[in-house]
Amino acid sequence: MACGFGVCLGCAAPLREGGYALVCRDGPAFDAASIDWERLP
Amino acid sequence: MKESQGVDTAVDLGGISLRNPVLTASGTFGYGTEFAPFLDLRRLGGFVAKSLTLEPRIGNPPPRIAEAPSGMLNAISLENVGVEAFIGEKLPAIPEGVTVIASVFETDIDGYAEVCKRLTGVPRIAGLEVNASCPHVKSGGIEFGQDPAVLGRLVRAARRATTLPLLVKLSPNVTHIAEMARVCEAEGASGISLINAVQALEVDPETRRPLLANGLGGLSGPAIRPIALRMVWQASQAVSIPICGVGGIESAADAVKFLLCGATAIQVGTSNYLQPSIAGDVADGIVEYAARHGYPRIRDLVGALEFPGR
Numbered sequence: 001m002a003c004g005f006g007v008c009l010g011c012a013a014p015l016r017e018g019g020y021a022l023v024c025r026d027g028p029a030f031d032a033a034s035i036d037w038e039r040l041p
Numbered sequence: 042m043k044e045s046q047g048v049d050t051a052v053d054l055g056g057i058s059l060r061n062p063v064l065t066a067s068g069t070f071g072y073g074t075e076f077a078p079f080l081d082l083r084r085l086g087g088f089v090a091k092s093l094t095l096e097p098r099i100g101n102p103p104p105r106i107a108e109a110p111s112g113m114l115n116a117i118s119l120e121n122v123g124v125e126a127f128i129g130e131k132l133p134a135i136p137e138g139v140t141v142i143a144s145v146f147e148t149d150i151d152g153y154a155e156v157c158k159r160l161t162g163v164p165r166i167a168g169l170e171v172n173a174s175c176p177h178v179k180s181g182g183i184e185f186g187q188d189p190a191v192l193g194r195l196v197r198a199a200r201r202a203t204t205l206p207l208l209v210k211l212s213p214n215v216t217h218i219a220e221m222a223r224v225c226e227a228e229g230a231s232g233i234s235l236i237n238a239v240q241a242l243e244v245d246p247e248t249r250r251p252l253l254a255n256g257l258g259g260l261s262g263p264a265i266r267p268i269a270l271r272m273v274w275q276a277s278q279a280v281s282i283p284i285c286g287v288g289g290i291e292s293a294a295d296a297v298k299f300l301l302c303g304a305t306a307i308q309v310g311t312s313n314y315l316q317p318s319i320a321g322d323v324a325d326g327i328v329e330y331a332a333r334h335g336y337p338r339i340r341d342l343v344g345a346l347e348f349p350g351r
Contacts, residue, residue: 002106002113003314007071009117010106019099020120041104041254 014039048331049338050324052086054306055231055283056206057168059086059140062300062339063324066287066310067092067144067170067210068117072131079317084324086306087140089234090127092172094146095156097123107243107252112262112289113311114243116255119146119172124159132165141165142208146172150185150198157202167206171199174212174237186212186237189224196228208285211235211276213265218272219279226280234285234308235276236269262311263289270302277303277344291319293326300327300339301346 002008006025013021014036021027021034050061067089070076082088100120107114122131127143135141143160147153153171160166173186173195185195186209196209209225211218213236225233238259243252251257269288276284286304289311290296296307309320316322331339 002115002311003317005075005317007075008069008106008115008314009100009120010115012100012103012105012120014102020103039102041102 045328046332047337048328049340050328050331052305052340052343053283054086054206054285055168055208057087057140057142057231059306061086061324062304062306062327063296063320064089064142064285064306064308065313065320066308067172068119069310069313072122072127073135073139073141074131076313076317077136080321082136082139084321085139086324087142087167089142089144089170089308090131091121092119092144092146093121093124093127093156093160094119095124095152095159097121097126102254104252104254107258109241109243109260109262110264112260112264114241114253114258114260115238116253116258118255124156128160128163132163135165140167142168142170144170144172144210145199150195153195154198154202157199157205157207161203161205168208168231169199169203169205170208170210170234171195172210172237174210174214184212184214186210186221187215189220192221193224193228196225196230200229206231208232208234210237210287211272212237213268213272213288214240219275222276222280222282222284226282230282232283232285232305233276233280234287236265236272236288239265239268261289263291265289266291266295266298270298273299273304274302274346274348290323293323293330296323296327297330297342300342301344303344303346305340305343 101118241260266289283305286299
């Protein structure tokens with residue numbers, strides 16, 4: 001993470017529904033079913 | 042708010058009146074409300090919002106950022122809410138008295154013109170900054186700001202599309218920044234902002250892959266400051282339009298360096314991530330410098346560098 005508060009958009013976590021959530025702002029814990037594990041590095 | 046100690050802090054950046062020379066850089070400051078818990082934005086001259094495109098963009102796959110010596114790499118790829126959501130939702134949330142400069146990006150020249158046109162006449166928007174460089178966006182091949190002919194067509198189209206003060210943010214990924222500055226001046230830009238991030242690469246020798254999913258990214262932060270200072274100085278020797286200096290500013294002293302090299306105003310970028318209140322401290326520190334050195338007007342610092350042989 002660069003900023004940790006939702007501004008740099010660096011901590012993108014791919015979502016099953018498409019697009020990305022931010023780990024700092026929307027997480028750090030996520031419902032496992034919502035994450036697109038294939039696209040997670 | 043710190044008292045200005047009798048120092049006149051106002052500057053005019055290509056027709057945008059700023060209460061002081063400190064702005065924040067596009068992409069590092071969200072849409073103006075995210076920093077409210079840390080900083081009263083009215084302490085700044087203003088801010089430049091995240092670059093807007095016609096339609097929302099979701100950005101690149103992760104990893105989007107990586108550590109680099111004295112800086113960072115990014116390949117965010119211009120994730121943004123799109124121009125309509127900015128106008129409808131983000132702008133109204135920005136407190137009164139904050140100067141807003143909107144940044145514009147698109148993947149073709151007509152797109153840039155359309156976004157410029159859409160933003161013109163929208164209340165609260167004091168000026169536009171055309172993002173002529175994104176070191177890692179694949180559409181279009183090279184950065185617009187890397188080819189003087191392409192840059193010229195872009196600035197001409199943007200100039201036709203808006204009556205607002207029009208800044209052009211230049212790419213450093215060129216051989217002659219002065220040439221690019223002259224192109225912007227010739228096509229009617231109100232001013233230029235430089236520099237954007239430097240095209241760069243970091244790799245992991247254990248995986249034998251780049252750290253970023255995109256491969257290449259843009260280097261920003263203190264590592265690029267001497268490059269930025271050099272380019273601001275070179276541009277200032279080439280054009281008369283005002284310059285907004287950007288690149289690795291960490292302190293008021295750094296900001297003053299850019300003013301001395303010919304910048305009328307500056308932008309703090311990457312440093313916002315380490316200390317969200319930094320831009321306010323920079324604004325206060327410039328006043329202290331001016332008072333200490335006997336400059337009653339900050340704008341008299343612009344270009345005051347004593348360069349050998351000049």
